[in-house]
Amino acid sequence: MLTLNNVSVGYDAIDVLHGVSITAKPGELTVILGANGSGKTTLFKTISGLLRARTGTIEYNDQAIQRARANSIVKRGIAHCPEGRHLFGKMSVEKNLRLGTYPHRNRARTEEILAEVLDLFPILREKASDPAGSLSGGQQQMVAIGRALMSDPSLLILDEPSMGLAPIVVDQVLESVAQINRNGIGVLLSEQNAKASLAIAHRGYVLAEGRVVLEGDADQLLHNPDVQAAYLGL
Amino acid sequence: MTLFIQQLFNGFALGGVYCLAAIGLTLVFGVLRIPNLAHGSLYMLGAYVTYFFLTTVGVPYVAAIGIAALVLFCLGILLERLVFRPLQNSPHTHHMIAAIGAMFFFQAVAQAIWGADFRRMETPISGSLHILGAEISAQRIVIIVTAVVVLALLTWFIKRSIHGQTIEATEQDRTGAALVGINPSMVAMLTLGLSALLVTIAAGLVAPINLLSPTMGDSLNLKVFAIIILGGLGSLPGAIVGSFVLAIAETMTSTYISSAVGEVIAFVVLVAVLAIKPTGLFSKAVQR
Numbered sequence: 057m058l059t060l061n062n063v064s065v066g067y068d069a070i071d072v073l074h075g076v077s078i079t080a081k082p083g084e085l086t087v088i089l090g091a092n093g094s095g096k097t098t099l100f101k102t103i104s105g106l107l108r109a110r111t112g113t114i115e116y117n118d119q120a121i122q123r124a125r126a127n128s129i130v131k132r133g134i135a136h137c138p139e140g141r142h143l144f145g146k147m148s149v150e151k152n153l154r155l156g157t158y159p160h161r162n163r164a165r166t167e168e169i170l171a172e173v174l175d176l177f178p179i180l181r182e183k184a185s186d187p188a189g190s191l192s193g194g195q196q197q198m199v200a201i202g203r204a205l206m207s208d209p210s211l212l213i214l215d216e217p218s219m220g221l222a223p224i225v226v227d228q229v230l231e232s233v234a235q236i237n238r239n240g241i242g243v244l245l246s247e248q249n250a251k252a253s254l255a256i257a258h259r260g261y262v263l264a265e266g267r268v269v270l271e272g273d274a275d276q277l278l279h280n281p282d283v284q285a286a287y288l289g290l
Numbered sequence: 291m292t293l294f295i296q297q298l299f300n301g302f303a304l305g306g307v308y309c310l311a312a313i314g315l316t317l318v319f320g321v322l323r324i325p326n327l328a329h330g331s332l333y334m335l336g337a338y339v340t341y342f343f344l345t346t347v348g349v350p351y352v353a354a355i356g357i358a359a360l361v362l363f364c365l366g367i368l369l370e371r372l373v374f375r376p377l378q379n380s381p382h383t384h385h386m387i388a389a390i391g392a393m394f395f396f397q398a399v400a401q402a403i404w405g406a407d408f409r410r411m412e413t414p415i416s417g418s419l420h421i422l423g424a425e426i427s428a429q430r431i432v433i434i435v436t437a438v439v440v441l442a443l444l445t446w447f448i449k450r451s452i453h454g455q456t457i458e459a460t461e462q463d464r465t466g467a468a469l470v471g472i473n474p475s476m477v478a479m480l481t482l483g484l485s486a487l488l489v490t491i492a493a494g495l496v497a498p499i500n501l502l503s504p505t506m507g508d509s510l511n512l513k514v515f516a517i518i519i520l521g522g523l524g525s526l527p528g529a530i531v532g533s534f535v536l537a538i539a540e541t542m543t544s545t546y547i548s549s550a551v552g553e554v555i556a557f558v559v560l561v562a563v564l565a566i567k568p569t570g571l572f573s574k575a576v577q578r
Contacts, residue, residue, distance in 0.1 A: 104469065126468040135469075142466030144459050155459055159471035161452065203470065 057082050058103070058134070058211055058244070063112030063122075065102045071110065072098045073266045080211065080244045080259075085237040087253045087274065088246040089287055090263035096246040097139050099263070100215050103244075104136035105129040116211070131159045135209035139216055141200040145189030149180055149199050152188045156206025165208060172239075173202040176232050194225035201232070211242040218249060230256060250287035254278045262286075295424040297545045298538070303430035305537030306437030310492035311510060312517040312529040313444065314485025320461040320524035321481040322374060324382065327389035329489060330511025331396035332369075334504060336362050336490030337497045338400050341411050351414035355494035359487045366486030367479045374482070375475065393507075400504040413498040433495045440491055441530065448526075457481055461524065509553075516560045522570030531571060535559065 058080040065073040073095045080086040090096050101107040103114060105126035114122040121129055130136070135156075144152050153173060157166045174181045177198040183191060188199050197217050204212055214233060218226040226249065234256040237243045247253035254260055260277045262270035270282065277283050311333055318326045339361050343354035373392055377384045418427045448454040460467040460477045468474055500506065517536055521528025536556045544552030563571065 106465065106468065125473075127471045127473045130469060130471040138465065138469060142463045142469060144462040144466060146462055147458065151455070155455060155470050155472075158452070158456070207471065 057115075057117060058242075059113075059115045060099075060103070061113045061115070063099075063102060063114060064110045065098055065107055066110055071266065073102070075112070076263075076266070076268055077112075078261050078268065078271070080242060082210065083237075083240055083242050084258040085234070085243040085245060085256060087257040087260045088244070088263055089248075089250050089253070089260060089277075089283070090246070091248070094263040095266040096263055097215055098266075100136060100138070100213050100244070100246065103129075104134060104138075104213060106136075106138075130207050130209075133208075133210040134213065135204035135207045135211070136213040137200045137204040137215065137217065139219070141196055143188040143196060143199055143203070146187050148185050149188050149191070150184040152199055153180075153202050153206050156203035157208075159207045162208075166206070169206055169208060173205055176205075176235060177202060194221050194229065197221065197229055198232075201229075201236075205236065205241075209241060211244060212236060213244045215246050216248065217245070218247065226252070248287075250283065251278070292423045293545065295422050296426065297541045299421070299424065299426045299430055299434075301538035301541040302534070303433040304541060305534035306433050307492045307496045308510075308514060308517055308533035308537050309437055309530055310440060310495075311489045312514045312521070312533050313441070313526060314488040315514050316518040316521070316524055316526065316529040317457065317461075317481050318485045319518065321457060322370075322478050324374065324385040324389070325515070326482070326485070327386055327511070328369070328392040328396065329485065329514060330507030330509075331393040332362060332366065332486045332507070333489045333493045333510050334400060334502075334507035335365070335396050336486070336493035337411075337502050337506065338404055340490070340494035340497060341404075341409065341502055344411065344414070355491060358494055359490045362486040362490040363483040366483040369486070370479045370482040375478070393511075397504045397507075404502075404504070406504060408501040408503050410501055411497045415498070429495075429498055436491065436495055440488070444488070445526075453480065457484075513556050516556045520560050520563050520570055522572040525570070525572040528570055528572030 060076055060078045062075045062077055063073060064071050064075055076099060088096050088099065098107065102109050105124055109122045112122070113120055116132055116134060119132070121132065144155065153170060154166065179195060180198055180202060183195060188196060191199065201214065201217060217229050217233065221229065230252050233243060233245060237256070245253060245257065254274045254277055257274040260272065260274050261268050262283060270277065270280065311329070315326060315329045318324070336358055339358035340354050343349050343357050344351055349357065369392060373388050374385060377388055413429055415428045415432055418425050419431060448458055456467065456472045456477050457480065459470070459472060460474060464474060513536065517532040518529050520536065521532030536559060539555045539559055540552045543555045
């Protein structure tokens with residue numbers, strides 16, 4: 057279970073997140089909705105240790121992690137698939153995926169997860185020896201999700217995995233996210249596409265200007281008039 | 291023709307030395323994104339430490355180079371930990387000033403211990419080989435062979451071993467590397483240590499041909515910077531090709547024109563390459 061309690065984060069003098077408290081239950085798919093600039097990416101970077109919280113606490117499985125660095129947080133089971141993907145562009149797809157196993161480096165487990173990832177994204181089997189940077193946006197997103205999965209996480213953080221992808225690819229990516237969640241991995245997902253993401257989520261939060269303005273079960277949010285007005289265009 | 295072959299081998303030997311020196315520098319640039327201006331002084335210290343183990347302690351030549359390489363590996367780690375790490379969030383000029391400071395410090399240490407006079411390291415490998423009528427000293431053959439073997443091992447290490455791959459991963463994407471659990475501080479230390487180790491092997495190999503002095507690293511420093519700019523900053527193949535191009539240009543112009551021209555040819559080639567292809571021969575996009 058991931059619990060953020062009253063977390064504030066900023067760049068230089070300006071705070072971007074103001075006292076955010078959210079919870080992601082184990083095995084659940086939690087979605088964070090919000091417009092551009094509402095603080096979703098900052099929130100995720102803070103959880104994964106790329107940014108430091110100014111105040112507040114972050115706990116994962118009852119351990120405080122708000123002071124831990126990114127490379128130690130992934131070892132605790134939180135894998136972050138970041139905005140912009142941050143792949144190793146000149147390395148092959150397979151090498152990217154295998155580097156994802158760096159936190160555990162367990163040979164048997166590596167081959168198991170690799171097979172699962174390639175079943176989830178069969179196209180990557182064909183592209184295994186191509187440089188990751190040469191792939192299309194959707195395929196790169198698959199590599200990025202795959203690389204995060206290779207660390208054998210209990211919680212996968214996905215920052216707008218559908219951003220910049222063609223509509224048909226968006227559906228594929230969200231379907232694979234739902235599949236990952238059905239396989240028992242908790243997912244923390246940020247999306248602009250509220251309808252599609254609430255359809256696969258258990259719970260949701262709405263961020264606006266760095267604050268949580270709404271939270272609830274996914275069904276509840278889907279039928280909330282405010283959410284509908286702001287995000288569903290109804 | 292005999293002279294040409296002779297000089298070609300001399301060029302290859304010099305290229306091997308440049309290569310071992312330049313690769314470390316380009317790796318450090320790729321990972322830490324800083325030009326390590328103290329690189330030449332690590333070369334100088336590497337030569338003196340080899341000299342110390344060979345002459346003062348009296349271990350065999352190859353062992354002396356090996357021990358010196360390990361000593362310098364540790365020194366490279368300390369340099370990262372004590373000098374560059376505290377500056378990691380400061381502007382780039384601070385790194386350069388710190389590196390120049392480290393350079394003067396190392397030179398002063400060498401001068402305090404071994405004095406400012408030139409020292410000669412006896413050639414432990416004597417004799418020469420006759421190849422196509424040219425007489426090639428055994429020391430130069432040893433340099434060429436060692437450079438090839440070390441490069442092969444290094445390539446294996448970076449491409450195949452998990453610790454080497456962390457260097458390449460960090461070079462290509464620091465954030466991505468941190469997110470897969472790679473500790474960027476460890477990689478930075480490993481890279482500087484490795485660069486010091488490689489430049490020490492170069493120094494130990496070439497020391498019996500050249501004389502030792504506390505400022506012996508200065509001209510090498512300039513040349514390896516020219517090489518890695520020529521090859522494209524951060525590019526390993528660029529550093530290798532650049533080393534041999536410059537070394538052969540240098541030996542050939544020294545032989546057929548004059549040794550003064552040989553000293554400046556590196557920079558003539560550099561200016562020519564930058565005029566035609568400003569990003570270097572094997573440029574790679576540098577992301578910050």
